[in-house]
Amino acid sequence: MKLLITRPMPPAVQARARADFDAEIRGKTTFLTQEEILRALTEFDVVVPTLGDQFSAEIFAQVPEPRCKLLANFGVGYNHIDVDAAHAAGVAVTNTPGAVTDATADIAMTLLLTTARRAGEGERLVRSGRWQGWHPTQMLGHHVTGKKVGIVGMGRIGQAIARRCHFGFGMTVSYQSRNPKQLEFPAEYISDLSVLASAVDFLVIAVPGGAETRHLVNAQVLTSMNPTGIVINIARGEVVDEAALITALQTGQIAGAGLDVYEFEPKVPQALCAMENVTLLPHLGTATEEVRTDMGHMALDNVAAFMAGRSLPNPV
Numbered sequence: 001m002k003l004l005i006t007r008p009m010p011p012a013v014q015a016r017a018r019a020d021f022d023a024e025i026r027g028k029t030t031f032l033t034q035e036e037i038l039r040a041l042t043e044f045d046v047v048v049p050t051l052g053d054q055f056s057a058e059i060f061a062q063v064p065e066p067r068c069k070l071l072a073n074f075g076v077g078y079n080h081i082d083v084d085a086a087h088a089a090g091v092a093v094t095n096t097p098g099a100v101t102d103a104t105a106d107i108a109m110t111l112l113l114t115t116a117r118r119a120g121e122g123e124r125l126v127r128s129g130r131w132q133g134w135h136p137t138q139m140l141g142h143h144v145t146g147k148k149v150g151i152v153g154m155g156r157i158g159q160a161i162a163r164r165c166h167f168g169f170g171m172t173v174s175y176q177s178r179n180p181k182q183l184e185f186p187a188e189y190i191s192d193l194s195v196l197a198s199a200v201d202f203l204v205i206a207v208p209g210g211a212e213t214r215h216l217v218n219a220q221v222l223t224s225m226n227p228t229g230i231v232i233n234i235a236r237g238e239v240v241d242e243a244a245l246i247t248a249l250q251t252g253q254i255a256g257a258g259l260d261v262y263e264f265e266p267k268v269p270q271a272l273c274a275m276e277n278v279t280l281l282p283h284l285g286t287a288t289e290e291v292r293t294d295m296g297h298m299a300l301d302n303v304a305a306f307m308a309g310r311s312l313p314n315p316v
Helices: 011-020 035-042 057-062 083-088 101-116 118-128 156-169 195-200 219-224 242-250 289-308
Strands: 002-005 024-025 046-047 069-074 091-096 149-151 174-175 203-207 230-233 256-259 278-281
Touching: 002 035, 002 230, 011 024, 011 156, 035 057, 046 289, 057 083, 057 174, 069 289, 083 091, 091 289, 101 118, 101 156, 101 203, 101 230, 101 256, 101 278, 149 156, 149 195, 156 174, 174 195, 195 219, 219 242
Parallel strands: 002 024, 002 046, 046 069, 069 091, 149 174, 149 203, 203 230, 230 256, 256 278
Antiparallel strands: none
C-alpha cells in the first residue's frame, strides 16, 4: 500500500513512515493544490493530510471511486475534510485527539496574558529603541488573576484551559457548550452565548470548526461583551466573524483580542496587524516538538491499523 504524507513531519515521524510504509513525504509546507489532492485520492491507498488540505465534496465528486481509503488527518480539527462526502466515497477519516490538548491550552493562556498585559506591545516598544524607562502609568493593562473567564466549548481543550484559569489564576469560570458537563472544578454553565459574553472579562473560543460553528462569535455576541472584554481564539478562524471582530475592536466595543487562527488563513487583515491591542500568532497551538511528534505517531498508528485490517484507533 502506498502512503502520502502531505507536509514535512518531525524527524522521528518521517523515519517511522519510511521504515514501516511505502511512504512519499511531500517536501512543501503549503496547502495541497487541487491537482495534488486529485493525485492523492487516485494514486495512494492512504493519505495523511492536515490543516488547509481541502478534501471537499466537490473534490470527491470528481473522484467518486478513489483508490485512497483512509485520510489519517494530522490534527484534531478536520473541518478541511468533508467527512460525509469521504464516507460516501468509501474513505475512512481519523484524527489525533488528546495529543494536542495541553499545548493548545498553553497557547490560549499565552494569548490571554499577552493581550491583557500588553506584552506584545511592550516587546515591540523595547525593540524599537523608543522605551524611555519605567513610570507609574506606563502601559497599564488588564489584571488577570481573579477575573471572570467564559469558555466557548468545554471539550478536552476547553477543560484544560478552564483548569489553568481556575487553579492557576483563581479565575471564575463560566462556559457555553451543547450540554452541561460534569467537571472536576467549579464552573457555571450558561447556555446562551451572548449572555456568557456579557458576564465575563475574557471570552475564550475552544470549539471545533465546521459549518455548525461558522461565525458562532458574531456581531451580536461581540456587542454583548463589556468594553473591557478580550476575545481569545485558539479554535478555528471561521468560528469568529473576522469583519465583526475588526469593527468591535476599532469602535471600542471590546478592549482587545488574542488570535492564533484566522478566518482566511494564512491571510491576516491589515486592520488587525495595525492594532496594538491585538496579539497575533501564526497558528502555534500545537507547535512543540513533543506534541507534533506525538500527533504524527498517532496518525501513523491509524495508518498501521488500517493496513493491518484492525479497527481504527481514532475514527471520525
